[in-house]
Amino acid sequence: MANFTSTYDGVTDHAAYLCDTNVPGITGPFFILIFILSVIGNSLLLCVLFIYEKLKNITNIFILNLVCSDLIFTITLPFWAVDHLHHWVFGDFVCKFVTATYFVGLYSSVILLTAMTVDRFIAVVLHKLKINDAKRKKYAICSCIAAWVISISASLSDAMKVKVESWYGKNYCYYEFEDKLRDYLQVSLLFFLPFAIIIFCYSAILKTVLQGLNRKKFRTVAVLLCIVAAFFICWGPYHIMLLINSLYIPKDCKAQKTFYIAYDICEKLTYSHCCVNPLLCMLSQKLRKHLLNLLRCxxxxxxxxxxxxxxxxxxxxxxxxxxxxxxxxxxxxxxxx
Missing domain, CATH: 1.20.5 (Single alpha-helices involved in coiled-coils or other helix-helix interfaces)
Structure with a gap:
């Protein structure tokens, strides 16, 4: 998350700034590229939902909230891009606001994706319970509301811990102090727990689909595997790096440099997830058809x-x-x- 994430991940004392931990590369332009692709992809998906789809549909309710989450996450990218190119130039209030917005998008995306997985599990595996659509819709709306409440509450706590300070003539938006408990909670509650739920639910869904009589199961299996793979590829390395950092802090400059290069790559994968979600949704033949109709007016x-x-x-x-x-x-x- 730009410089203040690097600070939060082990660089919180004065001596740490003596090491050149800036990662050379195209981080700023990469963030701008992700911003453009995400805005285009999520905006097109939003148009498809409003023009062609009924928003009363349960799956579409989740997709709509997921699109909003991705767009909220996306609007922070230009700030982090400028931060990487010129350091933080926006002041203390914007530092706190953008940090809160970043975490609202991050937390809500994970929670909504997990809630949508659980809803599919109920619809496919627990269909014998005969939970009617009205109840499922009520549960879906409550899940979305809970996702936003939890995300906003957690993000406000994160925003209060950051501030802007000047070091060697350059401003940094960073965490004032390390919080190991926060690291463990973020990694556990926002990756390992959701990932375990997703793996369990999709394993049961795949088993049910493979045992069914529907011969279109291969397409369904491919879509489900893509969703799980995308979630793990984008979020897995980043949270593993957070877990490693909570247990190990590099001491010398060479070790810090290596750590931040690895962290930078994992961070880019995480940011790219807001572009992947629209593509995953377009794996649906119906949504893809609607998109083509939209592009052809x-x-x-x-x-x-x-x-x-x-x-x-x-x-x-x-x-x-x-x-x-x-x-x-x-x-x-x-x-x-």
Missing amino acids: ENVCRKNRETDTGQTVAFTAQRSAVQLELQNLPLNSHSLN
């Missing part, structure tokens, strides 16, 4: 065709009536004579 064309057809029908009817009237006119004149 299918709705607008259809409305124009309907308007043109209506005008043609009206003109044809009017023309037929005039012709019929002209045909009847001589007959009436002849009968009068």
